[in-house]
Amino acid sequence: MAFRYTDLVHATKNFSDKLGGGGFGSVYKGVLSDSTCIAVKRLDGVSQGEKQFRAEVSSIGLIQHINIVKLIGFCCEGDKRLLVYEHMINGSLDSLLFKKSSGNDVVLNWNTRYQITLGVARGLSYLHQSCRECIIHCDIKPENILVDASFLPKVADFGLAALVGRNCSRVLTTFRGTAGYLAPEWLSGVAITPKIDVYSFGMVLLEVISGSRNSPETYNTSGSYYVKYFPIQAIDKLHEGDVRSLVDPQLHGDFNLAEAERLCKVAFWCIQDNEFDRPTMGEVVRILEGLQDTSMPPIPRLLAAMMQEGDAPSSMLSCRC
Known part of the structure; x- marks a missing residue:
């Protein structure tokens, strides 16, 4: 209209x-x-x-x-x-996910979080595989996921989107997106695929699990600056079998551990360095629906390199200045 x-x-x-x-x-x-x-x-x-x-x-x-x-x-x-x-009465996911509980602020319960991730996965799968032309969103992040009165998620803000013909698998495009959610291939200048949205979705999943930004937090210890980066902590804990400690403490332990492990595994398959190692969004939907199993993901090379940086513990990235 x-x-x-x-x-x-x-x-x-x-x-x-x-x-x-x-x-x-x-x-x-x-x-x-x-x-x-x-x-x-x-x-x-x-x-x-x-x-x-x-x-x-x-x-x-x-x-x-x-x-x-x-x-x-x-x-x-x-x-x-x-x-x-x-108009989406509940605003964007970031406003619901990252505000701290105080007064009448509502903390998203686990079931709502899980259903939001499943809905976003279904939306992206539709864009990638069911539209007349494949649509790559190029900027998946909590700010671009809107939530209606029933907490139904809707992918929004297609101002950076790229259209790919069904007879093509890649498209050359200018650099776009948001730091913290960008797939590594953006930096190499190669033609992109829908797998860049998969990567961004994986980063969003980690934030849904923890209730906090993945963004590094800096600490000063004895004259050295250390940066705590949640994905490093998360991959460590996943491999140790301690997913429980990664879940948002505001839930006070009220969550489904099997679903949390599933989300964590999916997240790290989605953020693998090589796009060919990442699942399609259709596969992600089937896994989140419980229709397809998923194995333990390897540690992405970039995270492994960060874990080995300096003398910092495995959950910290040394960043001496």
Whole structure:
């Protein structure tokens, strides 16, 4: 549906209720004349805004899937580029996952976390394997996973997405994505495959398990700086058979250990250095559904190198400055 700019100004009360923002623009809450709640993304910058606008409309404009956010319409008047989405009342996964429990803040229970990961996996599997053209999202992270009133997850923000024809397996594209979720092949400049989304999904899984960012935390010990990186700790504990210690302490032990082990194994298969060692998202779905077994993953080479760096313990990366 094509919207007039004045209609969106009215619906958002002149863009007064901001839901969030990013490198390409901001998102505002609005209400249409039929009382439908919407989220309006107003893109900034003539060049980048146009690129993201075209990428989102072309990639998800015709997609209908329960785990993909619905694009209701758009506005294209002069230099104004706006996208209109269904509004997700529970916001993005990062806002639910990383806020600390205090007062009335709700901690995501284990079953909700597991169902969210399964829903995201199904959405990505659909994009990679069931669309007319394979769609590579290129920026899977908690901020781009929205959650509705029933905690149903929906993959969102396709501004960096790349389309790959069904007769192709790779596509050359400019470097994109978010640090911390980027597959190693991005750095080599080779043509990418859907396996970059698989890698990012694996990093998200580790954050869902721990309830914390994978990002390194720096400590100063006797004049040396040490960086604690959760994936290193996690692969160690997985191989030791101690997954229990990796699960978000805010759950107070109320979780399914078998499912936690399954998520952890899937996560490390997804972040293997070699893309050919990673599963497809279809295989991930079958594993999470309990329809397919998975073996113990090897330690990714990059993590192994980090574990051996300096004199730090195996769960720490020495980073003397």
